[in-house]
Amino acid sequence: MGVNGTDEEATAAVSGATETGPLVADCAVDAAGVFTVELDLPGGIEDGTARVLLRSRPRTGEQATDVTLETTPVPGRPGRVRALLPVEPVLAEGHWEVRLSGGGVALPVAAGIRDLRALVDRTPPVSAGPLAVRVPYAGQEDRLMLRVWRREGHVEAGGLRLADGALTVRARLVGVAPEPGARVLLRRRGKGGPQHVVEPRTDADGGIVFTVELAALLEEEPPRAAYWDLFWLPSPTAPRIRISRLLDDVAERKRVFVYPHTRVAGHRVFPYYTVDNDLSIEVNAPAG
CATH class of the missing domain: 2.60.40.10 (Immunoglobulins)
Structure with a gap:
């Protein structure tokens, strides 16, 4: 108008x-x-x-x-x-x-x-x-x-490595102090979906690194197609922070950054960025 x-x-x-x-x-x-x-x-x-x-x-x-x-x-x-x-x-x-x-x-x-x-x-x-x-x-x-x-706080995703049935993510904390007990949370999209917690480690540059064993996202019986969103949990009582990639010149990363997939128990699994540049993992159901 x-x-x-x-x-x-x-x-x-x-x-x-x-x-x-x-x-x-x-x-x-x-x-x-x-x-x-x-x-x-x-x-x-x-x-x-x-x-x-x-x-x-x-x-x-x-x-x-x-x-x-x-x-x-x-x-x-x-x-x-x-x-x-x-x-x-x-x-x-x-x-x-x-x-x-x-x-x-x-x-x-x-x-x-x-x-x-x-x-x-x-x-x-x-x-x-x-x-x-x-x-x-x-x-x-x-x-x-x-x-x-x-x-209010940000976790900037960096390099992603998909190998041997696992996804390894490097990231940087921005405006968030590293605290003992911090964890990475993977939450399956949808009401009441399961969650999976990963323990991060610190790299030589002061960033964080964490590895997701992708088979853990298929533990529900029967395994099904799903989307998993990744969050940083600074402490057990602090609000969770979406892990994203924002600090560059790409406004709509989903159409630009396309990652290869790996197969886990017959499922195609791969990382991707949402329309908001947030990091997620997609699990596709087996063919047939």
Whole structure:
């Protein structure tokens, strides 16, 4: 929706907005998480009225939230503006669409150049407070989107090794102090599903390593197809933390990172990342 109508009405209301194709915005994210957007203004929107609008994609039963960013002219580029989303405010976790607002309309924006070099092999932040991650990506119809994660504590999955009927995972704790008695919990998806606990160990770099014997996920009789989600349990009384991979430039890892499978008692078993970049294990039922 535009501010006062549909996307089609909003676009038509701005003279020249589609004469040279869709609005295209370039963007970048630095190592601190500052998000910068640049784009050329269409006819009908003046420099002084142009704003970049971030609109959340609401879940069922929720209302969309808008965050408005002021724009400034780009030096030496007449008609081109820049908007900046600093580290604060911390956006809610989810997907945010980038739009251009002005003159009473909010126009969709296509994704142009995305400079995400600062996010590659990102070093975990050491500052206090929740972890906030922002990764721009091209969504449906190439619209510029911003994927946001906000975690009070985080366990960053690293290398995965699938061999000899076991999955070994290396990970790093971010904003979570290692405590005696910490464990890894595997919980089968679904109400009242079984759970499996694994004891981690510390590696030479200060990270954690744990190994899941995959046969343990097939102990239920009869074994069946299932999805197992992985959590970090800092202590017996602390809230569990989803094990994920967030600290790089991949917004939707499920479509990009595809791992090989191994066979355990006739089942195909393999790790994968969910649509939220959380680490899980899939167990497929035997053929026939």
